[in-house]
Amino acid sequence: ETGVTQSPTHLIKTRGQQVTLRCSSQSGHNTVSWYQQALGQGPQFIFQYYREEENGRGNFPPRFSGLQFPNYSSELNVNALELDDSALYLCASSAGLAGGDNEQFFGPGTRLTVL
Amino acid sequence: GENVEQHPSTLSVQEGDSAVIKCTYSDSASNYFPWYKQELGKRPQLIIDIRSNVGEKKDQRIAVTLNKTAKHFSLHITETQPEDSAVYFCAASPRGVNFGNEKLTFGTGTRLTIIP
Numbered sequence: 001e002t003g004v005t006q007s008p009t010h011l012i013k014t015r016g017q018q019v020t021l022r023c024s025s026q027s028g029h030n031t032v033s034w035y036q037q038a039l040g041q042g043p044q045f046i047f048q049y050y051r052e053e054e055n056g057r058g059n060f061p062p063r064f065s066g067l068q069f070p071n072y073s074s075e076l077n078v079n080a081l082e083l084d085d086s087a088l089y090l091c092a093s094s095a096g097l098a099g100g101d102n103e104q105f106f107g108p109g110t111r112l113t114v115l
Numbered sequence: 116g117e118n119v120e121q122h123p124s125t126l127s128v129q130e131g132d133s134a135v136i137k138c139t140y141s142d143s144a145s146n147y148f149p150w151y152k153q154e155l156g157k158r159p160q161l162i163i164d165i166r167s168n169v170g171e172k173k174d175q176r177i178a179v180t181l182n183k184t185a186k187h188f189s190l191h192i193t194e195t196q197p198e199d200s201a202v203y204f205c206a207a208s209p210r211g212v213n214f215g216n217e218k219l220t221f222g223t224g225t226r227l228t229i230i231p
Contacts, residue, residue, distance in 0.1 A: 042204050042221030056218045106158040
């Protein structure tokens with residue numbers, strides 16, 4: 001079992017509200033990537049944080065924003081929620097080292113439902 | 116940006132037979148190709164990955180092949196067992212700043228069912 005944890009497990013919000021999702025990376029990992037997984041689809045890359053800086057962003061609007069803290073945990077914030085934001089939000093942490101293979105370990109996800 | 120197509124979307128095989136899942140990608144800069152297994156209600160888990168300097172990689176019953184010229188890669192599972200039933204995702208990414216900094220583009224998934 002990996003050390004990546006996410007909170008909360010489930011969340012129900014209404015359209016227009018704001019939400020903050022949290023991810024604790026595995027010990028020793030400096031990189032956190034966030035993905036959105038709609039039902040029956042593959043995960044879609046939202047953005048990545050490496051050593052507290054945004055290190056790349058997918059095709060998501062600015063109302064999706066993030067943050068990485070000095071302990072490398074991370075938050076995903078979504079403003080002005082829309083019905084289509086309903087999905088499983090996954091974070092993945094990795095070591096981000098200069099050499100060797102480093103897999104991305106996924107957390108259990110947060111299931112967000114927007115009504 | 117990168118686009119990854121995955122086929123088939125569903126696959127049923129008899130226990131003990133082999134299963135093959137194929138993916139194509141569009142970005143010639145991609146050089147990291149992982150495969151993830153996701154059981155119902157659980158997180159994706161890496162089962163095997165390959166980087167562009169290797170054409171084939173094997174780990175027990177699982178193998179991945181890569182053809183960079185044709186921009187496709189495949190997952191092969193031999194001697195399938197009931198516990199292999201899950202959704203499998205391929206992904207592709209260009210090299211990150213460091214290993215582990217890849218930004219993965221996933222395929223749409225293959226639901227594999229092993230028939231006892």
